[in-house]
Amino acid sequence: MKSPVPIKWVRPVKVPCTHPEKSGDLQPLKEIDLSRFPLEFRDSEELKSADDNVKRILSLEFFNRKNTMEALINEYKDSVKRHILDEESPEVRVAVMTAYIRDMQRYLELNPKNKLIKVRLKESIDKRKKLLKNLRTWDYKCFEWILEKLGLIYKPMPPIDVYRRVERKRSLRMLTTKYCEDIVSKKFVEYKEILENQQESFLEEKIKTLEWIMKEEKYCGVNPTVTPSDIEKTKEDLENLKASRSKK
Structure with missing residues (x-):
């Protein structure tokens, strides 16, 4: 196989x-x-x-x-x-x-x-x-x-606990492990880029949701869990994100 x-x-x-x-x-x-x-x-x-x-x-x-x-x-x-x-x-x-x-x-x-x-x-x-x-x-x-x-170069012997014989099976295992780790790291980088691209739309949706929650809490007369400072902080994060992307 x-x-x-x-x-x-x-x-x-x-x-x-x-x-x-x-x-x-x-x-x-x-x-x-x-x-x-x-x-x-x-x-x-x-x-x-x-x-x-x-x-x-x-x-x-x-x-x-x-x-x-x-x-x-x-x-x-x-x-x-x-x-x-x-x-x-x-x-x-x-x-x-x-x-x-x-x-x-x-x-x-x-x-x-x-x-x-x-x-x-x-x-x-x-x-x-x-x-x-x-x-x-x-x-x-x-x-x-x-x-x-x-006119010499000193090349010391590797430590006993580090030195390994060159063997086909062991080398293939090491290469396979490295190959899988590279795939995982590549997937992480790609997923991170997707999340970063969604940051702006996420913050915009968050502002709308917070405004709606604050309006509903005020209408129902319950203790507010969302304050105007929370909305202002989210808007500030959105402006900072747009500014950093424009610089890039």
């Missing part, structure tokens, strides 16, 4: 971890200069006076990806560390996680079927989010600074 309610539910598109909307990374992974030396050779005095060919052979261009990643992570750490020996502060840990996350995102763009990297990326994003949550509680100024420095 087909439902008479004109509601069409489409399952929302799942956002992968490689997208900034999911991870909160506004910037891609930094590009490192391959002519630089690896970390173990950067303070070498012999390389400063060595031949150009020797410098090129000992540069990152001829080393494996591990050395390049180490240099890149060190660059991220240097941009946020508190002092020269800082290795365990929350800022440094967030910077290291950010470098790994962006590297895995770039890798998954080329190899989207690698499930192991997908799982690691999801776990790393959740760990970084938890660390940012704690940093937000401990030091809010540092939290804002680290977001601006690394």
Whole structure:
């Protein structure tokens, strides 16, 4: 049986971890200069006076990806560390996680079927989010600074009592409830407009009725329930209504 309610539910598109909307990374992974030396050779005095060919052979261009990643992570750490020996502060840990996350995102763009990297990326994003949550509680100024420095957006997890899985039946129930509430509110607005359009004729009829009641009570000699002030007040309400409508 087909439902008479004109509601069409489409399952929302799942956002992968490689997208900034999911991870909160506004910037891609930094590009490192391959002519630089690896970390173990950067303070070498012999390389400063060595031949150009020797410098090129000992540069990152001829080393494996591990050395390049180490240099890149060190660059991220240097941009946020508190002092020269800082290795365990929350800022440094967030910077290291950010470098790994962006590297895995770039890798998954080329190899989207690698499930192991997908799982690691999801776990790393959740760990970084938890660390940012704690940093937000401990030091809010540092939290804002680290977001601006690394180009991040913090997207907290919804509370447990608010979070609900996306399910077809539940979503259809919610949409149906909203559809019925919209119908009720629309009917109320339409009925209110009808009553407002009848206000002027109602007040005119009320004035005539009050005048007739006052005349009959006077003729029968009973205690009056309608006074001239009541009629004047109704006439004043009618004039105010006409004035407000003319302004509109």
